[in-house]
Amino acid sequence: MRVHLVFEVEEDLSKSFEKSLPDCDVSYGELPAEDTEILVAGRPTANMEAGMPNLKAVVIPFAGLIPVTREALLKRPGLDVYNLHHNASATAEKAIELMMSAAKRTVVNDRSMRQGVWAPRFDTSEALQLAGKTALVLGYGEIGRRVAAVCVALGMDVTSVRRSTGNRRDGEIQVRDQSMFPVLATTADVLLVCAPLTDETKGIVSREVLKSMPRGGIVVNIGRGPIIDEEALFDCLKNGHLHGAGLDVWWKYPTGEEPSQPSDFPFQDLDNVVMSPHNGGTVQGTEPVRMAALSDVICRIAVSDTELRPVDVLRGY
Amino acid sequence: MRVHLVFEVEEDLSKSFEKSLPDCDVSYGELPAEDTEILVAGRPTANMEAGMPNLKAVVIPFAGLIPVTREALLKRPGLDVYNLHHNASATAEKAIELMMSAAKRTVVNDRSMRQGVWAPRFDTSEALQLAGKTALVLGYGEIGRRVAAVCVALGMDVTSVRRSTGNRRDGEIQVRDQSMFPVLATTADVLLVCAPLTDETKGIVSREVLKSMPRGGIVVNIGRGPIIDEEALFDCLKNGHLHGAGLDVWWKYPTGEEPSQPSDFPFQDLDNVVMSPHNGGTVQGTEPVRMAALSDVICRIAVSDTELRPVDVLRGY
Numbered sequence: 121m122r123v124h125l126v127f128e129v130e131e132d133l134s135k136s137f138e139k140s141l142p143d144c145d146v147s148y149g150e151l152p153a154e155d156t157e158i159l160v161a162g163r164p165t166a167n168m169e170a171g172m173p174n175l176k177a178v179v180i181p182f183a184g185l186i187p188v189t190r191e192a193l194l195k196r197p198g199l200d201v202y203n204l205h206h207n208a209s210a211t212a213e214k215a216i217e218l219m220m221s222a223a224k225r226t227v228v229n230d231r232s233m234r235q236g237v238w239a240p241r242f243d244t245s246e247a248l249q250l251a252g253k254t255a256l257v258l259g260y261g262e263i264g265r266r267v268a269a270v271c272v273a274l275g276m277d278v279t280s281v282r283r284s285t286g287n288r289r290d291g292e293i294q295v296r297d298q299s300m301f302p303v304l305a306t307t308a309d310v311l312l313v314c315a316p317l318t319d320e321t322k323g324i325v326s327r328e329v330l331k332s333m334p335r336g337g338i339v340v341n342i343g344r345g346p347i348i349d350e351e352a353l354f355d356c357l358k359n360g361h362l363h364g365a366g367l368d369v370w371w372k373y374p375t376g377e378e379p380s381q382p383s384d385f386p387f388q389d390l391d392n393v394v395m396s397p398h399n400g401g402t403v404q405g406t407e408p409v410r411m412a413a414l415s416d417v418i419c420r421i422a423v424s425d426t427e428l429r430p431v432d433v434l435r436g437y
Numbered sequence: 438m439r440v441h442l443v444f445e446v447e448e449d450l451s452k453s454f455e456k457s458l459p460d461c462d463v464s465y466g467e468l469p470a471e472d473t474e475i476l477v478a479g480r481p482t483a484n485m486e487a488g489m490p491n492l493k494a495v496v497i498p499f500a501g502l503i504p505v506t507r508e509a510l511l512k513r514p515g516l517d518v519y520n521l522h523h524n525a526s527a528t529a530e531k532a533i534e535l536m537m538s539a540a541k542r543t544v545v546n547d548r549s550m551r552q553g554v555w556a557p558r559f560d561t562s563e564a565l566q567l568a569g570k571t572a573l574v575l576g577y578g579e580i581g582r583r584v585a586a587v588c589v590a591l592g593m594d595v596t597s598v599r600r601s602t603g604n605r606r607d608g609e610i611q612v613r614d615q616s617m618f619p620v621l622a623t624t625a626d627v628l629l630v631c632a633p634l635t636d637e638t639k640g641i642v643s644r645e646v647l648k649s650m651p652r653g654g655i656v657v658n659i660g661r662g663p664i665i666d667e668e669a670l671f672d673c674l675k676n677g678h679l680h681g682a683g684l685d686v687w688w689k690y691p692t693g694e695e696p697s698q699p700s701d702f703p704f705q706d707l708d709n710v711v712m713s714p715h716n717g718g719t720v721q722g723t724e725p726v727r728m729a730a731l732s733d734v735i736c737r738i739a740v741s742d743t744e745l746r747p748v749d750v751l752r753g754y
Contacts, residue, residue: 209566209568209569209592210564210566210568213537213540213541213566213567213568213591214541216533216537216591217537217538217540217541217543218543220530220533220534220537220538221534221537221538221543223530223534224530224531224534224713226534226535226538226543226544226711226713227543227544227547227548229712229713229714229716230544230711230712230713231544232714233699233705233712233713233714234705234712235696235705236691236696236697236698236699236705237696238690238691238697238714238715239714240714240716240719241714241715241716241719242716242719243716243719244719244720244721244722244723244724245721247527247716247719247720247721248720248721249526249527249530249720249721249722249723250530251526251527251530252526266592269590270587270590270591272590273586273587273589273590274530274533274587275526275583336721373555374553374555379552379553379554380553380555381553382550382553388550388551388552388553394543394547395546395547395550395551396541396543396546396547396550397546397549397550397555397556397557397558398555398558399546399557399558399559399560399564402557402558402559402560402561402564403561403564403565403566404561404562404564404565404566404653405561405566406561406566407561
């Protein structure tokens with residue numbers, strides 16, 4: 121089976137990758153081979169024009185389907201599309217990192233201490249205790265599940281919502297249908313967005329939802345920027361309705377090497393936001409893990425493993 | 438029973454506090470009443486000179502016994518001494534906050550993003566994944582237990598050590614005798630110090646222990662500064678043996694209002710340390726919780742509750 125990766129891989133990794141796929145013929149590079157059957161590409165749009173009449177499957181080597189990819193794939197029905205979820209643990213850890221640092225003002229404390237100023241030591245107004253608080257996890261997939269489990273261990277009261285799940289209980293976690301989201305947000309001290317960007321989640325964390333949250337809450341986003349109303353989040357942070365926010369995903373991304381702000385609103389001027397450069401999945405040792413996950417998916421495509429769930433391109437995840 | 442608090446309490450709180458102690462006569466202020474039977478004081482040293490011939494018990498309204506307090510109390514045998522552990526959850530959360538932010542470079546990421554610089558986005562060398570790593574929790578009391586549970590939920594392999602416990606298992610957590618600490622440190626990716634400062638813990642995280650940890654590890658301290666060898670920790674951070682450290686407790690504390698550095702070594706010049714002003718227990722709503730815990734301890738002293746464990750003044754906790 122012909123597998124083409126549109127990116128280069130370090131020699132050590134490519135060797136072990138190819139060794140793990142003895143029945144595949146693996147090639148690399150920007151231009152996919154004409155006889156490609158499995159294409160591995162982060163943004164396959166451009167590559168789709170290359171023809172590839174035998175193309176059977178596309179593997180996107182991370183989680184999520186950006187809109188332009190979805191458009192391109194919808195024009196070519198019959199293809200199976202897969203995501204990799206190898207960095208779910210790392211991304212869940214990013215959500216916990218951002219929740220903790222927004223709750224405790226990590227950045228402000230650190231900046232103060234570097235100047236020898238201990239003032240935050242006795243100021244009880246600036247740090248939120250999480251034990252006893254209510255966490256609402258939007259999205260209950262590979263990432264949301266891990267985030268919810270840590271929130272339980274922190275002594276929080278945890279509810280998660282996901283699309284069309286029916287109401288159920290998973291250990292100590294209440295799992296609710298996404299239609300309940302606006303109601304559940306009204307009692308959420310901490311809202312953790314761990315959902316993919318789809319037509320249904322775009323803007324779901326609206327101005328109304330943010331304003332309905334209890335005063336002094338926290339919003340964390342490791343899903344995708346446009347799930348949250350950008351201006352409303354900025355307003356709720358600036359006017360103090362929210363205690364804080366921790367954001368790893370944004371509304372605007374750099375198009376070149378020049379510094380560029382991640383929003384039309386000056387989040388960088390707010391002390392109650394913790395800003396992170398969409399690097400939740402970027403951890404030490406991630407490349408070997410990614411290549412192992414990729415090998416696993418390709419093997420399973422090759423043997424038509426029915427338990428391997430393709431992405432629903434229409435829904436977007 | 439005459440109870441004296443050597444600090445003032447807000448009127449709302451003092452009212453409900455007194456109401457909760459109908460059989461006690463409560464007074465406040467720097468100078469304890471001569472007929473005090475239960476003294477509540479953070480640093481009772483000076484107050485001990487006031488005589489108080491009927492003094493039966495001292496309550497220190499936080500966890501731990503500083504050396505000068507210990508000296509003073511040892512001179513007055515027969516007194517029962519109690520700590521409050523009302524902020525164990527908040528302090529455990531501080532440990533998790535510092536572990537996550539040291540592992541992920543929260544402060545560095547935030548600083549970069551505020552300048553629109555996304556460079557850390559694809560740099561896998563800077564962030565540590567915690568899932569799959571080994572955590573060693575030094576101290577397994579009210580705080581250590583909570584920290585260990587969160588580490589388990591994060592997918593870490595968790596061992597804790599405490600004094601004279603015998604080896605046992607608590608759920609997914611291995612609990613080992615403190616004598617095993619130097620051996621266990623040699624495989625600890627993350628060392629979380631959650632122990633009180635005693636003769637036995639002072640300097641227990643020595644240069645040898647730090648050097649024996651696997652390269653690229655993390656040290657968190659929410660116990661007390663002198664448990665860790667100050668210079669050795671600085672060296673291991675500066676030379677990159679450790680990936681990072683998160684410190685809420687220090688070797689030097691301010692004596693006045695002037696800015697003052699928390700160590701003789703310039704931790705403030707290191708990017709791989711997260712600095713916090715000993716405010717783990719300082720969270721919103723902590724005062725009512727502290728007063729409720731204080732009321733509870735006083736009630737139990739008054740009825741000679743045998744399950745209320747006094748501090749072992751000789752041991753220091």
